[in-house]
Amino acid sequence: MALELSEAQDLLKSAKKGDRRSLSRLMTYIESGNIPNLERTQCWTLGITGPPGVGKSTLIGQMISHWLAMGHRVAVLALDPTSPVSGGSFLADRVRMDQADMREDVFVRSIASGSNTGGIPNYLGEMCFALSECGWTRILIETIGTGQSDVRIFGYAQRVLLLDGPDRGDIIQAEKAGILELADIIAVNKSDLPGSESAVQGLKLSLGLSENEKREVHLVSALEGNGIADLISTIESCEVDDSRRMIRMRETLISNWDSLLLNHSQIDLYLEKLCSGSITVNDAINSMIKEIISGGK
Amino acid sequence: MRIVIAKPGLDGHDRGAKVVARALRDGGHDVIYTGLRKTPDEIVRIVNDEDAEILGLSTLSGAHDSLIPKICQKLKISDLSNVVVFAGGIIPDRDRADLHNLGVRAVFGPGTPTSDILHFLEEVKSRKNNGQEVGIGQDPGWHWN
Secondary structure, eight states, X not given: OOOOHHHHHHHHHHHHTTOHHHHHHHHHHHHTTOOOOOOOOOOOEEEEEOSTTSSHHHHHHHHHHHHHHTTOOEEXXXXXXXXXXXXXXXXXXXXXXXXXXXXTTEEEEEEEOTTOGGGOOTTHHHHHHHHHHTTOOEXXXXXXXXXXXXXXXXXXXXXXXXXEOSOOOXXXXXXXXXXXXXXXXXXXOOTTSTTHHHHHHHHHHHHHTSTTOOOOEEEOBTTTTBTHHHHHHHHHHOOOOGGGHHHHHHHHHHHHHHHHHHTOTTHHHHHHHHHHTSSOHXXXXXXXXXXXXXXOO | OXXXXXXXXXXXXXXXXXXXXXXXXXXXXXXXXOOSSBOHHHHHHHHHHTTOSEEEEEEOSSTHHHHHHHHHHXXXXXXXXXXXXXXXXXXXXXXXXXXXHHTOOXXXXXXXXXXXXXXXXXXXXXHHHXXXXXXXXXXXXXXXX
16 A cells, blocks of 8 residues: 555544544555554553464454443554465354454454564564554454464563463473463463363473473463453463563564565576576575665665 | 455355365465355444455355345445355356446356356456456446356
């Protein structure tokens, strides 16, 4: 979308007054790689991450109702994967969120992950600031279905909820390093199904091996609504963990760096040369970095 | 392009909508699927919030002549006149002219190869790039089929 910056500032102005059309267009402006002038002050963000099919979208649908009852305006940025083959995507998270299509105080935007590493586009931060400035007081980021090492969300959300489900294998799975160590809040979904209680026990046993572990493991049913109120109160009382600033900033930095590389205008040429063996990976990196620094990317 | 595939009304059959959504995804488009039983207001809301360029409406129940005009009208009054609308499902030939007059740019029936829909979208894109009117609130002169 070829919008001038001044037009974008007009969009921001009317979005702040509550115009949804402008808000939506502003999101597209940011998604297209543009950066509006934002205040970038405080913004309340929660990342929701976990394996595919664990119930992230359905849980968000439930949580939205609780926050609405508390008087919040809730925005959701819902990520789904982009096909590495066709470049297309099928975005269907909002199907699971009942309130998404009716209420004035709910805004759901589906986002294709694109070619971005870690499944999170680096413009997500700008989107959150823009939403916050437009009066959205609870901003949720739903990641694509993730694995143990997918921690990029920490670069974009102040607090992160890890959602797991029943039948995730034995306790050893919970011993492994990764997302479980970093998540601020942990929940097991599908309490309506067998195996969810034992998943909670497994996670508790694992967490109990560490000293100073204060995190509890919530058991919820996004389908039936059980346990959601307790989960919300834990999320609300969760303080932003400043000791993890370096980890967060590291993820933000990598995300932006990757984006520079992936948006390099000659990237296909470099890939072809790498495939034909005419340059090495190191050659490619060195010359791409030089081009990025000289601004001639 | 960003495309919303919607199921308006009480019709609960979405096999066709899902086949089309998949074909468009494989054609390199970003496809947002609404799920079943959406009201015209909800569909317009989704098109707005997702900032979609294209809206595909799938209906098999015979309610197309009541629901599609409502959706088109609501798009026009919601500052979404640029959105390109196409329809698919069970829509008798005799109803097509009315839909075209509303500004619906294509109607795809049973047996349509999914490549036809991709070709339609390519044509839409090139017409948009040439500044020609293809939106729901614009001159309804051109339609694909």
